[in-house]
Amino acid sequence: MKALAMKKMINRVDDVVSDQLKGFAKANPDLIVSLDPFYISRQKPANPKVALISGGGSGHEPMHGGFVGLGMLDGACPGEVFTSPTPDQMYECAKQVESGEGILFLVKNYTGDVMNFETAVELLHGDGFKVQAALIDDDVAVKDSLYTAGRRGVAGTVLAEKILGTATEQGYSLDECSKLAKRITNHTRSIGISLAACTVPAAGIPGFTLADNEVEFGIGIHGEPGIKRMPFTDSDSMVTQMMKRLLDNTPYERDVRRWDNDKGEWLEENWTTSPLIQGDNVIVLVNSLGGTPLSELYCVYRKVAEIVEKNGLSIERNLIGAYCTSLDMQGVSITILNADDEMLSLWDKPVHTPALRWGC
Structure with a gap:
């Protein structure tokens, strides 16, 4: 066995x-945990509902497996560390939880x-x-990278999993869930x-090096480069610059592929992000990337709340903790969801998963 150039609680x-x-x-x-192929799932529900499934490379725990349960995901497919799961994992997981009302995959970009x-x-x-x-x-942070065409999918996935998971429990149809997912994303x-x-365990050494006074601004959840490297000053200064990016109301347009069950083919749709305006209600997630x-x-949240309020927005709900990590990365992400009444109502409904629980 090759000696490790790191100290981690692994074999x-x-x-x-x-x-x-x-x-x-x-x-x-x-919960059901399959090792061949890898997936985590709930038992098949007694009452038919849309099956909600997500997944991605391991290393982001508790996302996604920690969010399998009542009010969130029906199944999650973990790949190897920072490596996409395979189609057979998704296929077998879907068959395990599908109950006749269709399957919705949530896919990080x-x-x-x-x-x-x-x-x-x-x-x-x-x-x-279906x-x-x-x-x-x-x-x-970025609109294209070595890993994506367009913007990356990151911690906002957690909010989508909670809201859509409750929607499936409430009897939303596959088409209704799909439309809600689009609205949440935008x-x-x-x-x-x-x-x-x-x-990363397979590498045994840090993925990149920062000077003592540097930060990577706009980092990806796999350690992908951000917008720039810049001097670190203090928390308030960093949060102020992050919030400036988040509150930028420049519309972001992109073409997204949508599966048409009737035609059995992919169709192109144009999506445009929704602006934040004074009076909007928001859900804020302040997330540890693993080592913070x-x-x-x-x-961080103190400064986020101050800036949000100065911009005429109202924080209706918040979530603070490690929900979408990047192994042991020392860092933080901020997510803002411009939430309408329907989203807030779904957010408040009970959830019972290994990593997120309330109302049960």
């Missing part, structure tokens, strides 16, 4: 995900995720299932910064 590098899933299964015996989820959509459609995929592309924006890189303690997140 063999090749077993990181399987060991994690075995532990997850022991901790959550009410990364090239591998999009390609593999689209293949799963086509396979399931070929076998007679299926749809909704793209999440909330990262305002109303959500996120940005992150890194103070220190994460260490809760005490610092509250320092």
